[in-house]
Amino acid sequence: MSAIxxxxPLRDVIARHDLRAKKQLGQNFLLDLNLTAKIARQAGDLSGTDVLEIGPGPGGLTRGLLAEGARHVLAIEKDARALPALHEIAEAYPGRLTILHGDALAIDPSEHLTAPIRIAANLPYNIGTELLIRWLTPPEWPPFWQSLTLMFQKEVAERIVAKPGSKAYGRLALLAQWRADAQIVMTLPPEAFVPAPKVHSAVVQLTALPQPRYPADPAVLSRVTAAAFNQRRKMLRASLRGLHPDIEAMLLQVEIKPTARAEEIDLARFCALARLLERNPGR
Incomplete structure (x- = not known):
């Protein structure tokens, strides 16, 4: 492994600071600095950019982001054991790394970041999806970030980029693709991590759109997709009947067959139905 x-090396850092991964923190460390540098490059040109990283652990991706030229990295780490290793990185990159000790779900990073901002992280498995949904559902759009470069379990990554007609297609795909371009840019086997997880992992790149792909009220669209996919085996005329007394006629109006099921309907038609329901609330 060449040095960046x-x-x-990260193995030495982990041994010196006794940083054995904790399952309860969703930790799986990626030790190959060539791989962490490759993930950092997937985030795009980082020069002149602040980067938010969640769960840096021993700092492999942190080092990749800094080596790739990030103007400033804000690393939020819950595990106090990792802080000494991260402070060593801060000393090696003076003025370019800020470390916050705490729960990423409870910290507002905005006061520590200056636009333009990208987010890059090997997310802890136990909070990854929740963080993604928060980043995709801010009160105002566009969001504070330009792009997300995030590691997930491969199954979750496939749900984010899924297309209609596939088993993975659902609310997460609709939410991500409504407001961002999403693609899987890397896959990694279990043996790339310490300890090795039971599943493959994948890196998803999401680039924020200046405005949602199709107009729709976020709250109405959320209600529609929740009703549709919470009973995804049912025909839409049944799963959506609680939204409006004339839902079957409304489905036909936006060119959705009432006998179709949720996984058959693309984003454009879900948004069209949400707009129609917003104009005709019914109840």
Whole structure:
């Protein structure tokens, strides 16, 4: 493994600071600095950019982001054991790394970041999807970030980029693709991590659109997709009947067959139905 900086290999860092991964924190460490640098490059040109990283652990991706030229990295780490290793990285990159000790779900990073901002993280498995949904559902759009470069379990990554007609297609795909371009840019086998998880992982790149792909009220669209996919085996005329007394006629009006099921309907038609329901609330 070639070095990306003058700091020691991650295995040495983990041994010196006794950073054994904790299952309860969703930790699986990626130790190959070539791989972490490759993930950092997937985030795009980082020069002149602040980067938010969640769960840096021993700092492999942190080092990749800094080596790739990030103007400033804000790393939020819940595990106090990792802080000494991260502070060593901060010393090697003076003024370019800020470390916050705490729960990423409870911290507002905005006061520590300056636009333009990208988010890059090997997300802890236990909070990854919740963080993604938060980043995709801010009160105002466009969001504070330009892009997300995030590691997930491969199954979750496939749900984010899924297309209509596939088993993976659901609310997460609709939410992500309504407001962003989403693609899987890397896949990694279990043996790339310590400890090795039971599943493959994948890196998803999401680039924020300046405005949602199709107009729709977020709350109405959320109600429609929740009703549709919470009973995805049912025909839409049944699963959506609680939304409006004339739902079957409304489905036909936006060119959706009432006998269709949720996984058959693309984003454009879900948004069209949401707009129609917003104009005709019914109840």
């Amino acid at each position: 900086d003058d700091l020691p």
